[in-house]
Amino acid sequence: MPKSFNQKLKILYLMQVFMEKTDCGHPMSVPDLIQYLDGYGISVERKTVYDDIETLRIFGMKIENRREKPSGYYLADREFSFPELKILMDAVQSSRFITERQSRELVRKLEHLTSISEAKRLQSQASVLSGNKAVNHEIYDSIQRICDAMADNRQICFNYYEWDFSRELKPKRDGARYRVSPWKMIWNNENYYLIAYEEESGRIKHYRVDKMRNVTVSGEMRLGREKFDGFDLASFAKKTFGMYGGVDEKVSLLCEARLVGVMLDRFGREITIVPEGSERFRLTVPVSVSPQFFGWITGLGRGVSIEGPEDVKEEYKRYIEGILERYEG
DSSP: OOHHHHHHHHHHHHHHHHHHHOBTTBOBOHHHHHHHHHTTTOOOOHHHHHHHHHHHHHHTOOEEEEOSSSOEEEEOOOSSOHHHHHHHHHHHHHOSSSOHHHHHHHHHHHHTTSOHHHHHHHHHTOOOOOSSSOOOTTHHHHHHHHHHHHHTTEEEEEEEEEEOTTSOEEEGGGGOOEEEEEEEEEEETTEEEEEEEETTTTEEEEEEGGGEEEEEEEEEEOOOHHHHTTOOHHHHHHHOSTTOOOEEEEEEEEEEGGGHHHHHHHHOTTSOOEEETTTEEEEEEEEEESHHHHHHHHHTGGGEEEEEOHHHHHHHHHHHHHHHHTTOO
Protein backbone atom coordinates (compact mmCIF):
# COMPACT_ATOMS: atom_id res chain seq x y z
CA MET A 1 0.00 0.00 0.00
CA PRO A 2 1.48 3.43 -0.91
CA LYS A 3 3.03 5.27 2.03
CA SER A 4 1.01 8.43 1.32
CA PHE A 5 -2.24 6.42 1.47
CA ASN A 6 -1.21 4.92 4.81
CA GLN A 7 -0.70 8.43 6.15
CA LYS A 8 -4.29 9.26 5.23
CA LEU A 9 -5.45 6.25 7.27
CA LYS A 10 -3.39 7.27 10.31
CA ILE A 11 -6.18 9.03 12.20
CA LEU A 12 -8.53 6.07 11.60
CA TYR A 13 -6.00 3.60 12.98
CA LEU A 14 -5.56 5.80 16.04
CA MET A 15 -9.32 5.87 16.55
CA GLN A 16 -9.39 2.09 16.24
CA VAL A 17 -6.62 1.49 18.78
CA PHE A 18 -8.27 3.76 21.35
CA MET A 19 -11.60 1.95 20.93
CA GLU A 20 -10.22 -1.60 20.92
CA LYS A 21 -7.20 -1.58 23.20
CA THR A 22 -7.54 1.19 25.78
CA ASP A 23 -9.52 1.78 28.95
CA CYS A 24 -8.71 3.33 32.33
CA GLY A 25 -6.70 0.30 33.40
CA HIS A 26 -4.98 -0.14 30.03
CA PRO A 27 -3.76 3.22 28.69
CA MET A 28 -1.19 3.55 25.89
CA SER A 29 1.79 5.89 25.96
CA VAL A 30 2.81 7.96 22.95
CA PRO A 31 5.71 5.55 22.21
CA ASP A 32 3.16 2.70 22.34
CA LEU A 33 0.96 4.51 19.83
CA ILE A 34 3.93 5.24 17.55
CA GLN A 35 4.88 1.55 17.62
CA TYR A 36 1.26 0.54 16.89
CA LEU A 37 1.11 2.80 13.83
CA ASP A 38 4.50 1.55 12.68
CA GLY A 39 2.94 -1.91 12.47
CA TYR A 40 0.73 -0.52 9.68
CA GLY A 41 3.70 1.03 7.88
CA ILE A 42 2.94 4.53 9.20
CA SER A 43 5.90 6.53 10.51
CA VAL A 44 4.98 9.44 12.79
CA GLU A 45 6.60 11.86 15.21
CA ARG A 46 5.48 12.49 18.79
CA LYS A 47 4.08 15.93 17.92
CA THR A 48 1.93 14.39 15.18
CA VAL A 49 0.45 11.91 17.66
CA TYR A 50 -0.39 14.72 20.10
CA ASP A 51 -2.03 16.69 17.27
CA ASP A 52 -4.06 13.66 16.16
CA ILE A 53 -5.23 12.97 19.72
CA GLU A 54 -6.45 16.54 19.95
CA THR A 55 -8.24 16.11 16.61
CA LEU A 56 -10.02 13.04 17.95
CA ARG A 57 -11.04 14.98 21.05
CA ILE A 58 -12.50 17.75 18.90
CA PHE A 59 -14.32 15.04 16.93
CA GLY A 60 -16.01 13.96 20.19
CA MET A 61 -13.90 11.14 21.60
CA LYS A 62 -13.23 11.56 25.32
CA ILE A 63 -9.52 10.67 25.40
CA GLU A 64 -7.83 11.29 28.72
CA ASN A 65 -4.23 11.22 29.87
CA ARG A 66 -3.59 9.03 32.90
CA ARG A 67 -0.49 10.31 34.71
CA GLU A 68 -0.20 7.72 37.49
CA LYS A 69 1.02 4.23 36.67
CA PRO A 70 0.07 2.68 34.35
CA SER A 71 0.28 6.00 32.53
CA GLY A 72 -0.81 6.95 29.03
CA TYR A 73 -3.82 7.90 26.95
CA TYR A 74 -7.11 6.00 26.96
CA LEU A 75 -10.73 6.28 25.82
CA ALA A 76 -12.64 7.33 28.94
CA ASP A 77 -16.21 7.27 27.63
CA ARG A 78 -18.01 4.80 25.37
CA GLU A 79 -21.48 4.40 23.94
CA PHE A 80 -22.16 1.59 26.43
CA SER A 81 -20.80 1.27 29.95
CA PHE A 82 -19.64 -2.07 31.34
CA PRO A 83 -22.86 -2.61 33.38
CA GLU A 84 -25.00 -1.75 30.33
CA LEU A 85 -23.16 -4.30 28.20
CA LYS A 86 -23.44 -6.86 30.98
CA ILE A 87 -27.22 -6.40 31.08
CA LEU A 88 -27.50 -6.67 27.29
CA MET A 89 -25.33 -9.80 27.21
CA ASP A 90 -27.31 -11.47 30.00
CA ALA A 91 -30.54 -10.67 28.15
CA VAL A 92 -29.16 -12.21 24.95
CA GLN A 93 -27.87 -15.30 26.74
CA SER A 94 -31.15 -15.95 28.54
CA SER A 95 -33.39 -15.24 25.54
CA ARG A 96 -35.30 -18.37 24.63
CA PHE A 97 -36.59 -17.18 21.25
CA ILE A 98 -33.18 -17.29 19.53
CA THR A 99 -30.95 -20.30 18.99
CA GLU A 100 -27.83 -21.05 20.99
CA ARG A 101 -25.66 -20.22 17.98
CA GLN A 102 -27.42 -16.89 17.47
CA SER A 103 -26.89 -16.07 21.15
CA ARG A 104 -23.16 -16.69 20.88
CA GLU A 105 -22.89 -14.58 17.72
CA LEU A 106 -24.75 -11.67 19.32
CA VAL A 107 -22.59 -11.86 22.43
CA ARG A 108 -19.45 -11.66 20.29
CA LYS A 109 -20.80 -8.57 18.53
CA LEU A 110 -21.57 -6.92 21.87
CA GLU A 111 -17.99 -7.58 22.99
CA HIS A 112 -16.77 -5.36 20.12
CA LEU A 113 -18.50 -2.40 21.77
CA THR A 114 -15.84 -2.23 24.48
CA SER A 115 -12.10 -2.68 24.82
CA ILE A 116 -10.42 -6.06 24.49
CA SER A 117 -9.61 -6.19 28.21
CA GLU A 118 -13.19 -5.34 29.20
CA ALA A 119 -14.48 -7.89 26.68
CA LYS A 120 -12.40 -10.54 28.45
CA ARG A 121 -14.08 -9.61 31.73
CA LEU A 122 -17.46 -10.04 30.07
CA GLN A 123 -16.39 -13.36 28.54
CA SER A 124 -15.36 -14.72 31.93
CA GLN A 125 -18.94 -14.25 33.10
CA ALA A 126 -20.64 -15.36 29.87
CA SER A 127 -22.70 -18.54 29.95
CA VAL A 128 -25.24 -19.21 27.21
CA LEU A 129 -28.11 -21.23 28.64
CA SER A 130 -28.48 -24.27 26.41
CA GLY A 131 -31.35 -26.72 26.46
CA ASN A 132 -34.11 -24.10 26.58
CA LYS A 133 -33.25 -22.28 23.37
CA ALA A 134 -35.30 -22.00 20.20
CA VAL A 135 -34.54 -24.29 17.26
CA ASN A 136 -35.99 -22.02 14.58
CA HIS A 137 -33.07 -20.57 12.60
CA GLU A 138 -35.48 -18.44 10.54
CA ILE A 139 -36.27 -16.08 13.41
CA TYR A 140 -34.09 -13.20 12.15
CA ASP A 141 -35.72 -13.40 8.72
CA SER A 142 -39.15 -13.57 10.35
CA ILE A 143 -38.49 -10.47 12.46
CA GLN A 144 -37.17 -8.60 9.40
CA ARG A 145 -40.26 -9.43 7.33
CA ILE A 146 -42.66 -8.59 10.15
CA CYS A 147 -40.98 -5.20 10.60
CA ASP A 148 -41.00 -4.62 6.84
CA ALA A 149 -44.71 -5.42 6.72
CA MET A 150 -45.52 -3.03 9.58
CA ALA A 151 -43.44 -0.27 7.95
CA ASP A 152 -45.23 -0.80 4.60
CA ASN A 153 -48.68 -1.26 6.21
CA ARG A 154 -49.03 -4.80 4.82
CA GLN A 155 -50.37 -8.10 6.08
CA ILE A 156 -48.21 -11.19 6.50
CA CYS A 157 -48.70 -14.91 5.87
CA PHE A 158 -46.94 -17.73 7.72
CA ASN A 159 -47.07 -21.30 8.97
CA TYR A 160 -47.47 -21.74 12.71
CA TYR A 161 -45.95 -24.66 14.60
CA GLU A 162 -46.46 -26.50 17.90
CA TRP A 163 -44.63 -29.28 19.73
CA ASP A 164 -45.80 -32.88 19.49
CA PHE A 165 -45.07 -35.98 21.61
CA SER A 166 -41.94 -36.77 19.59
CA ARG A 167 -40.51 -33.36 20.61
CA GLU A 168 -40.77 -32.16 17.03
CA LEU A 169 -42.34 -28.92 15.83
CA LYS A 170 -45.33 -29.74 13.63
CA PRO A 171 -47.45 -27.24 11.64
CA LYS A 172 -50.85 -26.33 13.06
CA ARG A 173 -54.00 -26.36 10.94
CA ASP A 174 -52.46 -29.19 8.90
CA GLY A 175 -50.00 -26.72 7.41
CA ALA A 176 -52.59 -24.14 6.31
CA ARG A 177 -51.21 -20.62 6.07
CA TYR A 178 -52.13 -17.97 8.61
CA ARG A 179 -52.82 -14.43 7.37
CA VAL A 180 -52.85 -11.55 9.86
CA SER A 181 -52.21 -7.82 10.13
CA PRO A 182 -49.09 -7.26 12.28
CA TRP A 183 -49.20 -4.25 14.62
CA LYS A 184 -46.92 -4.74 17.62
CA MET A 185 -44.09 -6.94 18.86
CA ILE A 186 -43.50 -7.68 22.53
CA TRP A 187 -40.92 -9.56 24.59
CA ASN A 188 -42.87 -11.23 27.39
CA ASN A 189 -42.61 -14.33 29.54
CA GLU A 190 -39.10 -15.01 28.12
CA ASN A 191 -40.42 -15.17 24.56
CA TYR A 192 -40.94 -12.81 21.62
CA TYR A 193 -44.53 -12.31 20.45
CA LEU A 194 -46.27 -10.73 17.50
CA ILE A 195 -49.50 -8.88 18.35
CA ALA A 196 -51.74 -8.91 15.29
CA TYR A 197 -55.30 -8.52 14.06
CA GLU A 198 -56.92 -11.59 12.54
CA GLU A 199 -59.67 -10.71 10.06
CA GLU A 200 -61.29 -14.15 10.23
CA SER A 201 -62.16 -13.86 13.93
CA GLY A 202 -62.14 -10.07 14.14
CA ARG A 203 -59.89 -10.30 17.20
CA ILE A 204 -56.46 -9.25 18.39
CA LYS A 205 -54.26 -12.33 18.70
CA HIS A 206 -50.65 -13.03 19.58
CA TYR A 207 -48.16 -15.51 18.14
CA ARG A 208 -44.75 -16.66 19.33
CA VAL A 209 -42.27 -15.49 16.72
CA ASP A 210 -40.00 -18.53 17.18
CA LYS A 211 -42.95 -20.76 16.16
CA MET A 212 -43.61 -18.81 12.97
CA ARG A 213 -42.00 -20.07 9.77
CA ASN A 214 -42.05 -19.21 6.07
CA VAL A 215 -43.12 -15.63 6.83
CA THR A 216 -43.97 -13.63 3.73
CA VAL A 217 -45.24 -10.08 3.25
CA SER A 218 -48.64 -9.98 1.57
CA GLY A 219 -49.83 -7.44 -0.94
CA GLU A 220 -52.95 -6.90 1.20
CA MET A 221 -53.15 -3.72 3.28
CA ARG A 222 -53.28 -4.10 7.05
CA LEU A 223 -56.63 -4.26 8.82
CA GLY A 224 -57.69 -3.56 12.40
CA ARG A 225 -56.17 -0.11 12.84
CA GLU A 226 -59.14 0.97 14.97
CA LYS A 227 -58.42 -1.93 17.35
CA PHE A 228 -54.92 -0.58 17.97
CA ASP A 229 -55.69 3.13 18.27
CA GLY A 230 -54.64 3.89 21.82
CA PHE A 231 -53.49 0.29 22.35
CA ASP A 232 -51.40 0.16 25.55
CA LEU A 233 -48.78 -2.54 25.16
CA ALA A 234 -47.70 -2.33 28.83
CA SER A 235 -51.27 -2.76 30.09
CA PHE A 236 -51.79 -5.67 27.71
CA ALA A 237 -48.72 -7.44 29.10
CA LYS A 238 -49.75 -6.86 32.72
CA LYS A 239 -53.25 -8.27 32.38
CA THR A 240 -52.28 -11.24 30.17
CA PHE A 241 -50.86 -14.21 32.06
CA GLY A 242 -48.42 -16.43 30.19
CA MET A 243 -49.53 -14.62 27.00
CA TYR A 244 -52.75 -16.68 27.00
CA GLY A 245 -55.83 -14.81 25.92
CA GLY A 246 -59.07 -14.67 27.88
CA VAL A 247 -62.05 -12.50 28.72
CA ASP A 248 -61.05 -9.08 30.04
CA GLU A 249 -62.48 -8.36 33.49
CA LYS A 250 -61.82 -5.99 36.37
CA VAL A 251 -61.06 -8.42 39.16
CA SER A 252 -61.10 -7.54 42.86
CA LEU A 253 -58.47 -9.31 44.97
CA LEU A 254 -58.12 -9.51 48.75
CA CYS A 255 -54.48 -10.08 49.72
CA GLU A 256 -52.29 -10.53 52.75
CA ALA A 257 -50.01 -7.56 53.47
CA ARG A 258 -46.87 -9.57 52.63
CA LEU A 259 -48.00 -9.71 48.99
CA VAL A 260 -47.81 -5.96 48.29
CA GLY A 261 -44.54 -6.36 46.40
CA VAL A 262 -45.90 -9.29 44.38
CA MET A 263 -48.89 -7.24 43.22
CA LEU A 264 -46.79 -4.18 42.40
CA ASP A 265 -44.39 -6.33 40.37
CA ARG A 266 -47.27 -7.95 38.48
CA PHE A 267 -49.64 -5.03 37.87
CA GLY A 268 -47.41 -1.96 38.20
CA ARG A 269 -46.89 0.71 40.84
CA GLU A 270 -49.81 2.82 39.60
CA ILE A 271 -52.44 0.40 40.99
CA THR A 272 -54.65 1.57 43.87
CA ILE A 273 -54.09 -0.37 47.09
CA VAL A 274 -56.79 -0.10 49.76
CA PRO A 275 -55.62 -1.29 53.22
CA GLU A 276 -58.02 -3.37 55.27
CA GLY A 277 -56.53 -3.16 58.73
CA SER A 278 -52.83 -3.88 59.09
CA GLU A 279 -52.89 -7.46 57.79
CA ARG A 280 -54.67 -7.25 54.45
CA PHE A 281 -55.36 -5.00 51.49
CA ARG A 282 -57.71 -4.93 48.54
CA LEU A 283 -57.12 -3.96 44.89
CA THR A 284 -59.05 -4.06 41.65
CA VAL A 285 -57.05 -4.75 38.49
CA PRO A 286 -57.77 -5.46 34.80
CA VAL A 287 -57.12 -9.11 34.04
CA SER A 288 -57.48 -11.35 31.00
CA VAL A 289 -59.22 -14.20 32.84
CA SER A 290 -57.72 -17.52 31.80
CA PRO A 291 -56.51 -20.81 33.33
CA GLN A 292 -53.04 -19.22 33.50
CA PHE A 293 -54.43 -16.40 35.67
CA PHE A 294 -56.09 -18.95 37.95
CA GLY A 295 -52.83 -20.90 38.13
CA TRP A 296 -51.00 -17.73 39.21
CA ILE A 297 -53.60 -17.07 41.91
CA THR A 298 -53.35 -20.68 43.10
CA GLY A 299 -49.59 -20.38 43.39
CA LEU A 300 -50.07 -17.62 45.98
CA GLY A 301 -52.06 -20.03 48.16
CA ARG A 302 -54.10 -18.63 51.04
CA GLY A 303 -52.45 -15.25 50.66
CA VAL A 304 -54.95 -14.03 48.08
CA SER A 305 -58.60 -14.59 47.23
CA ILE A 306 -60.80 -13.47 44.34
CA GLU A 307 -63.57 -11.25 45.70
CA GLY A 308 -65.34 -10.46 42.46
CA PRO A 309 -66.92 -10.44 39.98
CA GLU A 310 -69.07 -13.35 41.07
CA ASP A 311 -68.84 -15.17 37.72
CA VAL A 312 -65.02 -15.10 37.93
CA LYS A 313 -65.18 -16.49 41.49
CA GLU A 314 -67.40 -19.33 40.30
CA GLU A 315 -65.15 -20.05 37.34
CA TYR A 316 -62.16 -20.21 39.69
CA LYS A 317 -64.01 -22.63 41.98
CA ARG A 318 -64.67 -24.91 38.99
CA TYR A 319 -60.99 -24.66 38.08
CA ILE A 320 -59.93 -25.78 41.57
CA GLU A 321 -62.58 -28.54 41.69
CA GLY A 322 -61.39 -29.84 38.33
CA ILE A 323 -57.86 -30.17 39.68
CA LEU A 324 -59.04 -31.90 42.87
CA GLU A 325 -61.01 -34.44 40.84
CA ARG A 326 -57.77 -35.68 39.35
CA TYR A 327 -56.61 -36.71 42.84
CA GLU A 328 -59.81 -38.23 44.22
CA GLY A 329 -59.43 -41.87 45.28
